[in-house]
Amino acid sequence: MEEIGETHESADGGVLSPFHEHPLYPTKDSSTPCVGCDGDETAGKCSCHICEIYVHKDCLEIINPSNPTYHLSLTDRYGKLFRCSICTSISYRYIYLCSFSGLPVCEKCARKPFTIDPGRAHEHPLLVFLKGSFSFPCDACGVNDAKSCLCLCIPCRFTIHRKCVYLPRVICINRHDHRISHVPRLGSGNWSCGVCRKEVNGMHGAFSCLTCTFAVHSRCAIRSNVWDGIELEGVPEEDPAKNLPFKVVGEGLIKHFTHEHNLRLINEDDILYDKSKQCHGCVLPIFFNACYICTHCDFILHETCANLSKKKRHPSVSRQLTLYAKHYYGMDSFSWDGPFSCFVCSQRCSGFAYVEDNGGRPGFTIDVRCVSIYAGFVHNSQPHSMLVISDDWSVSDRNKCSRCGKGGNDVWCLTGREDLFMCYKCATIPELAMHKYDVHLLSLRFSENAIGDYWCDICEKIVDPHKWFYTCDMCSTTLHIDCVLGAEPYLRVGSTFKLGRFVLEVLSNDYASRPRCDTCSSRIEDIVVYKSEDVYFCSLTCIEKNPRRAR
Numbered sequence: 001m002e003e004i005g006e007t008h009e010s011a012d013g014g015v016l017s018p019f020h021e022h023p024l025y026p027t028k029d030s031s032t033p034c035v036g037c038d039g040d041e042t043a044g045k046c047s048c049h050i051c052e053i054y055v056h057k058d059c060l061e062i063i064n065p066s067n068p069t070y071h072l073s074l075t076d077r078y079g080k081l082f083r084c085s086i087c088t089s090i091s092y093r094y095i096y097l098c099s100f101s102g103l104p105v106c107e108k109c110a111r112k113p114f115t116i117d118p119g120r121a122h123e124h125p126l127l128v129f130l131k132g133s134f135s136f137p138c139d140a141c142g143v144n145d146a147k148s149c150l151c152l153c154i155p156c157r158f159t160i161h162r163k164c165v166y167l168p169r170v171i172c173i174n175r176h177d178h179r180i181s182h183v184p185r186l187g188s189g190n191w192s193c194g195v196c197r198k199e200v201n202g203m204h205g206a207f208s209c210l211t212c213t214f215a216v217h218s219r220c221a222i223r224s225n226v227w228d229g230i231e232l233e234g235v236p237e238e239d240p241a242k243n244l245p246f247k248v249v250g251e252g253l254i255k256h257f258t259h260e261h262n263l264r265l266i267n268e269d270d271i272l273y274d275k276s277k278q279c280h281g282c283v284l285p286i287f288f289n290a291c292y293i294c295t296h297c298d299f300i301l302h303e304t305c306a307n308l309s310k311k312k313r314h315p316s317v318s319r320q321l322t323l324y325a326k327h328y329y330g331m332d333s334f335s336w337d338g339p340f341s342c343f344v345c346s347q348r349c350s351g352f353a354y355v356e357d358n359g360g361r362p363g364f365t366i367d368v369r370c371v372s373i374y375a376g377f378v379h380n381s382q383p384h385s386m387l388v389i390s391d392d393w394s395v396s397d398r399n400k401c402s403r404c405g406k407g408g409n410d411v412w413c414l415t416g417r418e419d420l421f422m423c424y425k426c427a428t429i430p431e432l433a434m435h436k437y438d439v440h441l442l443s444l445r446f447s448e449n450a451i452g453d454y455w456c457d458i459c460e461k462i463v464d465p466h467k468w469f470y471t472c473d474m475c476s477t478t479l480h481i482d483c484v485l486g487a488e489p490y491l492r493v494g495s496t497f498k499l500g501r502f503v504l505e506v507l508s509n510d511y512a513s514r515p516r517c518d519t520c521s522s523r524i525e526d527i528v529v530y531k532s533e534d535v536y537f538c539s540l541t542c543i544e545k546n547p548r549r550a551r
Ligand SMILES: [Zn+2]
Pocket: 034, 035, 036, 037, 038, 039, 055, 056, 058, 059
């Protein structure tokens, strides 16, 4: 709080005030405005002979008309910007500080009763009480904190935080697919917040879904990492049909927006496993899932991937994401057409991507496997808890994936397990996989209370049974995850992309004698090779390092 001294007269007739270190003397100069009110009337004007500061004597301290206990003293804070606690306008350097709360108030607000236009929050003007006066739960957000300014309509007993007066009315947040709107009261019931998961008191204002049962604390809903800042009141809702990814063109026949030919539905019972078939959307094998196959070419999508909505919300980004099937990025000196790097799992992928619309430029990009992980998701490794987003931002540095050690913001917490975290890469390791070592399907195991040693049948190195690994129940094989999936599990075999002057094809490494990498000359060990005309590469790194890459 600001120490308020007394204004008094110096021996030579100057004014000494806490506002300025030197005495101020009466002046008739009208060319420089008063730093308090910006006016140029000469009556009562003083100036400092050393600093060229002009100010009206009456502008040094203002007693607010609505409350004589509010003394507002002009203060000089060189280099600082202030936001008025009443009208939120910004001032530079000179501001009035309230003797009671220490809060900044602009000159215009200091001179009139502290009232504001209630906007859509209430039907009468609201009286503003600077902080510290008293505390009541806010009718709009339910929070009772003495630290925030409160506004009151006394006849109505309506109390609202200054910062809650202009809460948005209808918004979309990244934790829910429907619009939510602010309601003065949720009503009775056991409400839990869709963002912080804590209880929401139904007697106060909150956001609730217009379509289903979903509630969010007013303050949780407008966090910058939850809400994109767009008010949707009065904005007509998008026609949901616009976001449908395909049109039905016949019985079991669709036209998907990502492909030029019609696709035919193949049901689960009709699927014959073909290990070369990978979904063009998620890049995972089709296995026994229903899928849509192209009537003309090798394009294929899981039924679930064909149904992915063109628009999505994701907890890692506040703006809406749009589904794309092709990617193009200009990167430094080479262009990259095809695989992209998923922002949350950091793995390269040649399938579909959800991309944040960042003013025409591609922003945040996430693959469709990672999009399928949501708050409340139950991962089979932890069947008794749910993946949730940490509400405590301060611990996000400490959150490290319990399996791989990856840290950062995109790591999930597990309910009831304060010691466990899971990253997107680990959460999306396929539960089923194939490898030419074993003719059967391999399944992901999360831990085994085993005595004795396990060995990976591919690399012949030890497998830790307490960690995740693949196994075949028929053959009792144990295999490292990395050995089964290879270095780039989400680059589809058969896909092509351009890197510099190379047009590369991703091929299975099924050669009788393993080809040599053109860059590092070693025999290629990975489960795929990258082929460009008659040369082979072992990895994307070796393609990038190749001297002939540049055009
Ligand atoms: Zn003035």
